Amino acid sequence: MIVDDSSSVRTVVKATLMGAGYNVIEGVDGRDGISKLTGQKVHLIISDVNMPNMNGIEMVKEIKQMPAYKFTPICMLTTESEQSKMDEGKAAGAKAWIVKPFQPPKLLDAVSKLILP
Amino acid sequence: MAFSKDKGSDKKKGLCKIAADSDMSIYAAAENHEALISFYTEFNNFEINLSAVEEIDSSGIQLLLALKHSAEKDGKQMTLNSASSPVSEVMDVLNIKGQFNWSDK
Amino acid sequence: MSDENDYLAEGRQVFAEESTELLEQSESILLRLEDEPDSDELINDLFRAVHTIKGSAGIFGFDDVVAFTHVAESVMGMLRDKEITLNEDLMSLLLDSRDQMSDLVQQVIETPDEPLPEKVRETGDGLLAKLQQYLDDGAPIEMVIASGNSQVEAKEITSNGNTSASEQVSSDYWHISLRFNRNVLANGMDPLSFFRYLNTVGDIVNMTTLSTELPLLAQMNPEESYLGFEIDLNTSATKEAIAEVFEFVLDDCALHILPPRSKIADYTVLIDALPEENMAIGEILVATGALTRDELKEALESQDAQTVTETVDDGEHESVEVVSKPQLGAVLVEKGMADTRVVDAAVNKQNKVKEAKKAEQQSVRVNAEKLGDLINLVGELVISSAHTELKAKETDQSELMETAEHLTRLVEEIRDATLSLRMVQIGDTFNRFKRVVRDISKDLNKKIDLEISGGDTELDKTVVEKISDPLMHLIRNSLDHGVELPDVRVANGKPETATVKLEAYHDSGSIVIEISDDGKGLDPDVLVAKAIENEVIPENHQLTLPEIHRLIFAAGFSTAEEVTSISGRGVGMDVVNKNIDSLRGQISVHSELGVGTSFTIRLPLTLAIIDGFQVQVGSSSYVIPLDLVEECIELDDQHAETKKGEYVALRGEVMPYLHLADVFSEGLKDGQERHRNNIVVVQYAGQKTGLVVDELLGEHQTVIKPLGQVFQNLKGISGATILGSGEVAMIIDVPTLVNRMTSVSKENKDSKSFH
Numbered sequence: 001m002i003v004d005d006s007s008s009v010r011t012v013v014k015a016t017l018m019g020a021g022y023n024v025i026e027g028v029d030g031r032d033g034i035s036k037l038t039g040q041k042v043h044l045i046i047s048d049v050n051m052p053n054m055n056g057i058e059m060v061k062e063i064k065q066m067p068a069y070k071f072t073p074i075c076m077l078t079t080e081s082e083q084s085k086m087d088e089g090k091a092a093g094a095k096a097w098i099v100k101p102f103q104p105p106k107l108l109d110a111v112s113k114l115i116l117p
Numbered sequence: 118m119a120f121s122k123d124k125g126s127d128k129k130k131g132l133c134k135i136a137a138d139s140d141m142s143i144y145a146a147a148e149n150h151e152a153l154i155s156f157y158t159e160f161n162n163f164e165i166n167l168s169a170v171e172e173i174d175s176s177g178i179q180l181l182l183a184l185k186h187s188a189e190k191d192g193k194q195m196t197l198n199s200a201s202s203p204v205s206e207v208m209d210v211l212n213i214k215g216q217f218n219w220s221d222k
Numbered sequence: 223m224s225d226e227n228d229y230l231a232e233g234r235q236v237f238a239e240e241s242t243e244l245l246e247q248s249e250s251i252l253l254r255l256e257d258e259p260d261s262d263e264l265i266n267d268l269f270r271a272v273h274t275i276k277g278s279a280g281i282f283g284f285d286d287v288v289a290f291t292h293v294a295e296s297v298m299g300m301l302r303d304k305e306i307t308l309n310e311d312l313m314s315l316l317l318d319s320r321d322q323m324s325d326l327v328q329q330v331i332e333t334p335d336e337p338l339p340e341k342v343r344e345t346g347d348g349l350l351a352k353l354q355q356y357l358d359d360g361a362p363i364e365m366v367i368a369s370g371n372s373q374v375e376a377k378e379i380t381s382n383g384n385t386s387a388s389e390q391v392s393s394d395y396w397h398i399s400l401r402f403n404r405n406v407l408a409n410g411m412d413p414l415s416f417f418r419y420l421n422t423v424g425d426i427v428n429m430t431t432l433s434t435e436l437p438l439l440a441q442m443n444p445e446e447s448y449l450g451f452e453i454d455l456n457t458s459a460t461k462e463a464i465a466e467v468f469e470f471v472l473d474d475c476a477l478h479i480l481p482p483r484s485k486i487a488d489y490t491v492l493i494d495a496l497p498e499e500n501m502a503i504g505e506i507l508v509a510t511g512a513l514t515r516d517e518l519k520e521a522l523e524s525q526d527a528q529t530v531t532e533t534v535d536d537g538e539h540e541s542v543e544v545v546s547k548p549q550l551g552a553v554l555v556e557k558g559m560a561d562t563r564v565v566d567a568a569v570n571k572q573n574k575v576k577e578a579k580k581a582e583q584q585s586v587r588v589n590a591e592k593l594g595d596l597i598n599l600v601g602e603l604v605i606s607s608a609h610t611e612l613k614a615k616e617t618d619q620s621e622l623m624e625t626a627e628h629l630t631r632l633v634e635e636i637r638d639a640t641l642s643l644r645m646v647q648i649g650d651t652f653n654r655f656k657r658v659v660r661d662i663s664k665d666l667n668k669k670i671d672l673e674i675s676g677g678d679t680e681l682d683k684t685v686v687e688k689i690s691d692p693l694m695h696l697i698r699n700s701l702d703h704g705v706e707l708p709d710v711r712v713a714n715g716k717p718e719t720a721t722v723k724l725e726a727y728h729d730s731g732s733i734v735i736e737i738s739d740d741g742k743g744l745d746p747d748v749l750v751a752k753a754i755e756n757e758v759i760p761e762n763h764q765l766t767l768p769e770i771h772r773l774i775f776a777a778g779f780s781t782a783e784e785v786t787s788i789s790g791r792g793v794g795m796d797v798v799n800k801n802i803d804s805l806r807g808q809i810s811v812h813s814e815l816g817v818g819t820s821f822t823i824r825l826p827l828t829l830a831i832i833d834g835f836q837v838q839v840g841s842s843s844y845v846i847p848l849d850l851v852e853e854c855i856e857l858d859d860q861h862a863e864t865k866k867g868e869y870v871a872l873r874g875e876v877m878p879y880l881h882l883a884d885v886f887s888e889g890l891k892d893g894q895e896r897h898r899n900n901i902v903v904v905q906y907a908g909q910k911t912g913l914v915v916d917e918l919l920g921e922h923q924t925v926i927k928p929l930g931q932v933f934q935n936l937k938g939i940s941g942a943t944i945l946g947s948g949e950v951a952m953i954i955d956v957p958t959l960v961n962r963m964t965s966v967s968k969e970n971k972d973s974k975s976f977h
Contacts, residue, residue, distance in 0.1 A: 071143040071445075073410030075470075095409045096470040104283070113419045113470060116174055116412055143407050143445060150444035157439055174412045179436060180444060187439040210417050211451075212429040 001025045001040075003033035003059065004048040004077065013046060016104040017111065030054025034062060037069060043115045045074045047094070049085045057085065060092040073114040119148040122156065123166065133160035137167045141177030141204075149180055157184070161193040164220060168199035173207050185217065196220040237279070238331045239587070244271040245324045246650065252317055253656040259308045269298045275323065284330040286338055287323065290346050293353045294319040306356055317657065319349050395427050395454040396464060399478040401435075404446040406474045413451065413471075420467050424457020590683070593643060600633075600640045605944055607633040608922070644684070648726050648735070649677025651690050655697050655724060662701045669708050669719040670701060676726035681733045685825055688805055689735070692798040696737045696821050697722065699795070704741030704819050714816070716740065729824075732807075732849065738820030744813040746770045753779060771811045775799040806940055808906065808957050834943070836951065837902060838917035840888025843951035845922060845943055850956045852903040852910065854918055870901065870912060877903070879912030880959060885938055886952075906960045913959070938962070 002013045005028055014024045025040060027033030029051040037045070045063065049056040056076055063069050074094035078086045086097055098110050123134035133156050138145060156163065163184065170177070181197070188195040198221040200208065208214045251268045258264060272295045279287035298316070300306045325342050338346075398420075402413055420426060432450035436442065455464065464479055465472070607630045614626035652674045663670040705720040712718050725736045749770050753759045758776045765773075773779055777796040802809045807825035826847075834845035857870065857879075869876045879901055882888070901912040922945070940955035 068144070071408065071410050090473065093409060095411055095474065109419070110470075112422075113416055113467070114411070116172075116415050116418075143412075146407075146444035150439075150442070154440055174407075175414055175447060175449060176407050176412075176444060178431075179433075179442070179448060180439075182433040182449075183436050183439045183442045186433065186436055190438060207414060210414060210429070211431040213431045216431070216433075 001027060001033065001037060001042050001044070002046045003027035003030065003051070003056070004046075005029050005051045012104070013107065016107050019104075020108050020111075022111070022115075030056060030059030030062075033059055034066075037063070037066075042069065042072055044111060045069075045072055046077060046098070046111075047074065048077045049089065056094070057088050057092050060089060060094045064093040075110055075114060119145065120152040120156070120165075126160070128159065131161040133163050135163060135165045137165055137170050139169050139171040141170050141173040141180070143174055143176040146176040146180065149177070153180060153184055157187065157193075161191070163188065163193070163195045165195070165197050166199050167197060167204045168201050170201045170204045173204050178207060178211060178213065181217065182213075234331060234334070237284075238327070241275045241279070241327045242324075244275050245320060245327065246654070247271050248320050248323075249317070249657055250650065250653040252313065252320065253653060253660070255308060256313060256656075256660075262302075265298070265302045269295065269302050272298055272323070275327070279327075279330075284327075284334075286346075287326045287330055290319075290326055290350065291323055293350055293357070294323065297353050297356045300356060306359075312356070315349065315352050319353065322346055322349050394482050395456050396424070396461075396482055397478075397480040398451075398453040398455055398464065399476075399480075400451040400453070400468070401476040402447045402449065402471065403474040404443075404448070406447045406471060408445055409474065411471050411474065413447070413449065416468055416471065417451075417453075420453070420455065420464075423459050423463060423467055424455045426453055427456050428452075428454035588643075597640055597644065600637050603633055604637055641682075642680075644682050645680040646683045646686055647678050647680055648686055648689075648733075649674075651686055651693070652677050652724050652726070654690075655694065658694065658697060659701065659722060662698065666701065667707065668701065668705050670705055671719055671721050673721055673723045674725075675723070679726040679728060679733060681825065685733075685805055688801065689807075689823070689825065692801045692809075692823070693724075693735065693737065695795070695798050697724070700737060700739040700741065700819065704739040704743075706742050732824045732826060735823040735825070736820055737823075738818060740818040743815040743817050743819050744771055744774070744811070745815055749773050768812075771813050774811065775809070803957075806955070806957065834922045834953065835902065836919035836922040836945075837882075837900075837913075837915040838919055839882045839886065839915050842886075842888055843919065843945060843949060844882065844886075844915070845951050845953045846902055846904060846913065847953070847956060848921060850904045850906055852905045855901045855903060855912075857899050857901045857912075857914060872903070872910070872912075875910070877910050877912050879914055880962075881914045882954075883914070883916070885959070904956050904960070906956050909960050911956075911960045913954070 002010050002017075002024055003026070004010050004013070010026050010028075014026060017024045025036055025042070027036045027047075030047075031053040033045070033047065034054070047056040047059060051059075054062075060074050060076075063072065063074065073096060075096035075098060076086065076089045076094045078089070078097050078099055089097070096110060096114055098107060119138050121136050121138070123136050126132060126134045135153075135156060138149060141149065165181070185195055187193070196218045198219060200219075205214075248268055248271045251264050251271070255261065255264050255268070272291055276288055276291040276295055279291065294316070297306070297312075297319075301308060301312075306312065322342075322345055326338070326346070329338055329342060400413070406413070417426065417429070430452040432452065433448065435450060436448040442448065457464070461479055461481060465477065468475065468477055607626075611623075611626040611630050614622045617623075656672055656674075659670055659672040662668075700722050705722070706714070706716075708718045711720065720740055722739045723736065725738075727734055746767060750759075750765070750773070753773045753776065754761050754763075756779055758773060758779050759765070774795045775798070777794070779794060779796065799809055802823055802825070805825055807823055809824075810822045811819065812822070813819040826849075833848040835848045835851045837844050837846060855872065868879060870879050871877075900915050900918050902915055902918070903910055903912055905911075938955050938959050939952045940958075941953045943951050943953055945951050
């Protein structure tokens with residue numbers, strides 16, 4: 001699942017992952033991400049940090065409380081200037097990160113480190 | 118769900134045939150662990166059939182290894198059989214097949 | 223599907239803007255580096271800019287850009303890490319590389335689906351070969367150091383009599399030792415997926431899963447991780463690349479990576495560091511082939527080496543060495559881990575710097591069109607509020623008048639703030655010329671310093687954009703024709719290195735840009751001869767020196783005795799003059815033979831709004847830019863009836879004046895009486911001129927509406943505006959009128975003198 005308020009980022013991520021054979025669902029913000037998540041089997045959550053309604057950190061905290069998803073790896077999309085946010089994200093339970101702007105191969109690298117076959 | 122006793126289990130002989138659950142991932146680890154503990158106290162020979170396993174990760178492997186440790190310490194028996202392809206794959210990656218006794222090989 | 227394409231197209235647009243900006247930045251950084259080659263900050267900025275270009279190009283799959291940028295970035299990385307130093311060759315190479323990146327970016331944006339043109343590819347290959355040399359030269363050194371180091375150390379230790387532990391193990395594989403923290407599974411990280419990824423970095427030759435830390439079934443927490451792994455990896459990847467595989471779990475694991483043929487001592491320390499029993503882990507290492515049994519023996523023995531050798535060695539000196547040994551060993555392994563930690567710390571620091579920088583220059587990108595719309599609206603608002611104030615005054619209600627005045631004040635503030643949005647510093651444009659000067663002076667074998675001042679002077683973005691080309695031309699001109707060759711300069715008693723100055727400053731509502739050189743100056747004889755030859759002026763035409771100098775702006779005039787590749791591009795100074803005219807600006811030239819030439823360009827700050835002085839001529843209203851209005855005087859009757867081109871004495875000075883009614887053929891309204899007794903004195907470029915009008919109506923804020931095509935050739939009018947009353951008023955183009963005035967007066971003078 002990709003959660004990002006920027007549709008172009010979602011598009012690039014989705015296109016890249018679908019090209020590699022993954023199914024992708026999209027959420028436009030933290031709140032939407034959680035509601036889209038519910039009932040789905042998700043192997044990886046990729047999320048932006050700064051989003052309206054519910055930001056990525058809050059979303060991670062909430063997901064980590066959900067029994068069905070608490071072990072799901074979460075990868076934050078950060079920019080290099082968001083070091084403090086990244087630490088916050090790690091503390092919340094999002095241990096992986098991709099620094100924006102990223103190249104599609106980098107995204108796929110990160111994903112394959114996080115998803116079991 | 119979790120692990121279940123198979124029909125062939127024989128309390129008198131202490132033989133416990135266990136059918137592994139399809140889910141041996143971290144999500145099922147707590148349940149599977151609980152089931153194994155309950156079997157462990159009742160039996161002393163464990164045959165685990167892994168044919169139904171669809172998902173297995175490090176936590177699943179750990180459970181099997183922990184059972185093995187305990188069995189070795191307490192002089193109990195433990196064998197595995199019928200590894201499904203996900204189990205085989207994971208065991209190959211970790212190069213761990215040889216650490217278990219296989220009743221079908 | 224079409225949506226996706228849209229997003230990508232939109233993304234590309236952003237990429238185009240972003241990379242153009244970054245490339246400009248890179249160029250100016252490179253040029254600044256010439257002056258401050260040791261500035262870590264500049265080198266960092268440069269690296270980052272190029273890095274970002276590479277990153278975004280990657281997102282859009284612009285592989286050509288990525289491929290080239292990657293190599294350039296690597297060299298810049300070496301520069302940043304001080305593996306190489308910046309010399310003139312490298313500077314040229316980096317500048318050329320920047321140009322290549324710029325070409326590549328342009329190429330992929332304009333024709334993303336076409337292969338690169340041969341020329342671009344060839345240039346790129348040439349540059350890549352040169353860049354690669356730096357990488358090749360640097361890399362082997364690094365490797366020599368790495369292997370040399372261990373040999374040197376080996377020898378040193380040998381001389382200390384402790385041979386065994388310093389020997390290299392025979393294994394050709396990397397050894398990776400991993401112990402995950404308990405919580406790694408709960409974090410959604412599974413070692414398995416990292417191993418799967420590790421397989422893409424190299425071949426896992428050996429994998430041993432350790433469960434020694436795993437408690438008994440009843441005691442374990444099934445959601446915690448207890449496993450450890452010893453891995454032998456066959457790969458040509460670097461240690462960093464291997465460590466990167468585990469980047470997401472670095473916080474959650476103990477990772478040791480030993481390169482092939484590491485010293486036994488390193489293994490000793492590894493064995494020590496691992497939680498398992500030494501012998502057990504040793505056996506595993508032997509089993510996996512990381513160590514031979516003999517090597518293991520030596521490794522385990524050397525753990526006690528400290529005490530053993532201490533008793534064996536009798537020299538004080540030796541024992542000191544030996545006592546320090548375990549620390550040395552610890553340092554070695556620390557080093558192994560330090561790589562990542564040091565990198566982390568460095569990254570942290572960089573990020574902080576970056577954050578600070580971001581905060582400094584936080585900006586929002588706004589479409590220029592939107593800004594244009596806003597400025598237009600603000601213009602309307604200004605007019606409306608002026609109208610409101612006017613109407614309020616008519617009512618004579620003091621409260622209403624007060625409110626209206628307050629409103630007007632606020633609107634003025636809004637206007638200023640809005641206009642300032644379009645204001646940019648001219649420095650970026652100036653800095654671009656550093657490159658030009660640098661390249662051209664090399665081509666011409668001249669030595670030239672470019673001095674820039676007033677780069678922080680702000681003016682309207684549209685003006686900045688349009689002034690860039692004329693400035694470029696003037697500078698090329700100075701370099702090519704103005705500045706002499708070094709030996710000529712020395713022979714003339716001038717310093718070998720010429721100075722070209724580029725200066726900007728504000729002066730009474732205009733911005734002034736001066737380009738001056740200390741070159742040979744304009745030769746009036748050559749200019750006149752050339753002008754006559756090119757039929758710009760008739761023979762025997764009498765001209766003052768400033769007029770001769772201005773000849774260079776005449777159409778069809780070129781002073782270059784040979785057309786050079788630098789400035790002889792078919793565009794003459796007449797085009798420069800026209801360009802500046804179209805900006806409502808003025809250019810003047812001042813030159814002294816043998817001393818130098820300077821061009822002074824005067825430009826309005828903005829093209830959008832001016833403070834105007836409203837006057838009535840006949841039945842129409844006109845607006846004169848207030849900046850140019852000096853004063854208003856009365857014209858006495860005897861002068862009032864004379865025709866155009868006359869003079870009036872203004873405090874002992876003779877000033878030409880002009881009847882606007884005649885200029886614009888304004889008739890009178892029915893019953894209107896022609897007053898013709900007011901002169902508005904305007905001053906432009908040091909020249910005072912009187913404009914005779916019928917009535918003075920006062921100050922008026924004016925939003926310039928460009929004239930339609932039909933009026934484009936209307937002389938003396940620069941635009942139109944809508945008055946508060948809804949009436950249209952023409953804005954008077956003072957520079958043109960002043961120019962006309964001087965040429966008219968010239969003719970009169972001439973005709974007088976030739977009578």
